[in-house]
Amino acid sequence: MSRIEVLEERCKGCLLCAQACPKGVIAQSERINQHGYKVVEAAAEKKEECIGCAFCALVCPDVAIHVYRTPKNVKEEETGHAG
């Protein structure tokens, strides 16, 4: 499973990441950080759909997104279908 970590104290809520996400995982949250920006988050109901493509992190102007990826199970790795 893949996931993103939004560094909320760096995020400025520009939403360029939300636009770049091919799965529409990212949305604006209701939380406001110490600088007064409404930060983004991986929406709870769509979190599972993250494919770890890192497109969001590539377009983020504030280096506010870290992307984690977990290799799929061994069977897939052996047959060469691992993601």
Added chain:
Amino acid sequence: MYQEELVFGHPASMTDHYMHYCPGCHHGVAHRILAELLDEMGLADQAIAVSSIGCSVFLYDYYKVDCVEAPHGRAPAAATGVKRARPDNFVFTYQGDGDLASIGMAEIMHCANRGERVSTVFVNNTVYGMTGGQMAPTTMLGQKTTTCPGGRCQEREGSPIRMTELLSQLGGVAYAARVAVNNVKNVKKAKEAMRKAFQAQLEDRGFGFVEILAACPTNWKMTPIEANERIASELIPYFPLGVFKDVSQEEAC
């Protein structure tokens, strides 16, 4: 169980200093690409940055490299001195369009023409950002700024200057390209163009120049997403992307 791995994190040569740029400003993307290249090319220990005046004035806060702060527009002249005094170091300048294309026009032209072994990252957002959105030499025709409130007029203020095309005519330039960072594809291309510009210096071929089309949502009076879209709809048709000069090893003097 499998350990999850970090596939995208903070570049090692970049400090974790909070960036002062406005939301949606492309300076941040340009900074990150540059830091990633310093890491990947192993230049972090030998790099010396020469920063400019403009929004990118606080460059020294964001990189773990030595930095010289040049007077307005004079970064290429300062970089010439740095490189000649320390030829084994990797020297780059990072300038905006108000700095490079206006007050610093003479310095960049002669630095490029002499073929100084330095690299320049030129961030073109068509406006003077830091001082409050005045007209720059690169401002688009019809674009409203605080010093041309009716929109830039060709009769009165001339046309936007295409710096990459101008510089690609000069003999000392080894690599000149224009890129954008408005989408994932362009970000990846921008990184490769900057890598080639840096290699021109490392391989002692000449001056390397990369122009990055960037958004300035604050002074364009747009949301970050609208400003990002303007790059593709208005800027790229006038400032075409691509490599304008790439001199191979054999041709270099």
